[in-house]
Structures are given as C-alpha cells and as structure tokens.
Amino acid sequence: QVELVESGGGSVQAGGSLSLSCVVSGYKYKPEYSTGYMGWFRQTPGKEREGVARVGAFDDIPLYADSAKGRFTVSRDNSKATLTLQMNSLKPEDTGMYYCAAARPGSYVNLDNFKNWDYWGQGTQVTVSS
DSSP: EEEEEEOOOOOEEEEEEEEEEEESOOOOOOOHHHHHOOOEEEOOOTTOEEEEEEEOOSOOOOOOTTTTTTTTTEEEEGGGGGEEEOOSOGGGGGGGEEEEEEEETOOOOOOSSSGGOOOOOEEEEEEOOO
C-alpha cells in the first residue's frame, strides 16, 4: 500500500516562501512505476479540496492552478521517491492544509476533481499572515 507523508508546512509572512515535501513509501515497484500522477491540493475549513499542482511520473510538463502559476513550482525526484512544492511570494489566501496526492499508474487525473485521486497524505498546515 502506497503511503504519502508530507512535511515542511509552517507559518510565514506574506511575500515569504515555504517548501513542502512528500515522501512516498510502501511501493512495490520503483516509485515512478508505483504511482502515476502526483500532486498537491489544499483545503480550508468549509471548502472543498482544491488542486494546486500536478506532475506525471516521467518528464511531464507540470500543471498548475491559476492561483499557483508563476509562484509555485512542483518537482518530482523518483530516485528519492519525493514530491516537492516550492512556494514563493506567498499570500494570505494560500493559507490552508496542503495534501500530497497520488494516482495509480495509468490513471488520468487532473486538479479539478480530488475524488479521482487514489492516495493521500495526512496534510501539512501552511499559514500566511498579512
């Protein structure tokens, strides 16, 4: 069973930066063959989980939510079974619980429907103050 564990959340002032990491474990094959797309979502109380960024297993062009474009960078290191989200120029509206997600190999998922993703981490809190 694939497991995802996030780290790197915290509190920062507007304009600051944070880097989130997600480590994949429990995979039977190499990480790039055990999960397909991987991505980051975020959620605030009372709202649905929203997609932030997605990247495929091999040399994929990342996909970003409009709110993340130009500020966030998602990257994947299959040799370390790690997914990273570098967040710059943070805004108070970026505050939320950030979740790492993964899909089974061969599954097509996007940022619009979190229910289609197969594996989830426990989340890491990001708080941006003005």
